[in-house]
Every structure is written in structure tokens, then in C-alpha cells.
Amino acid sequence: MVDKPPPPRSGRDRIKTLAQAALNADVTVDQLDTILSGMSEALTDLNQTMSGMNGTLEYFEETLVVFNSTLSRIDELAPRLDAVVARMEGIVERVERIVGVGEAVISPLAATESAIRGVVSAIRRQGR
Secondary structure, three states: OOOOOOOOOOHHHHHHHHHHHHHHHHHHHHHHHHHHHHHHHHHHHHHHHHHHHHHHHHHHHHHHHHHHHHHHHHHHHHHHHHHHHHHHHHHHHHHHHHHHHHHHHHHHHHHHHHHHHHHHHHHHHHHO
16 A cells, blocks of 8 residues: 555645644743743752851851860860879878878777766766
8 A cells, every 4th residue: 555645735724833833832931931930039049048058067167166176275284184183182192191090099089088988977876
């Protein structure tokens, strides 16, 4: 079977087809315009968000600089604090020795006091 070519179109059919194509193109252009407007708004919002993020990152960087400075000062103070702790430990050891000596000195006095109280109590009981 041999294919027959389509019959030639009239001028009216051609104009009708071209008009429909122009209308379709116009609708497509309107749709693209709407999409591009939406994208423009989205990009504006994204730009504002990025500006806010840049400000936040700058603040974070400044905070880290201060934090690092503080850590450096603490590192510088650590040896001095160790020295203070060592001196305090020495003082505590001396106080413990003094308390031990005081307890040793008071121990015989406490025993003597207890014995004297016992004697006084015994004399009071006999006197009754």
C-alpha cells in the first residue's frame, strides 16, 4: 500500500493553526512569567536569609575569639593556681600537726580532769 500524501491545506486552515500556536505560546509565556516572578521572590528571600546567616557567622567567629582568649588566660593561670593549692596543702598539713600536738597535750589533762571529778563525786557521796 502506498501512502498518500495529505491533501493540501487551505489558507484558512494554516491561519487557524498559526493562531492556535500563537495563543499556546502566549499562555506559555504567561506561565513562565509567573514562575520567574515566584523565583525572583524566592531568591530575594534566600538573599536575606544568607545575609542573616553571614551576620550570625560573624558573631560566632567573634565569640570564638573571645572564648579562645579566655582559655589562654585560664592556661596562664593554671600554674599559679597549682602553686596556691600546694601552699594550701602545706598549711593544712601544719594545722593538722598543731591539732595533733594539741590533742596530745590535752589528753593527759582530760584524764586528770576525769580522775579529779571521779574523786570529787566519791567524796560527795560519802558526805551524804
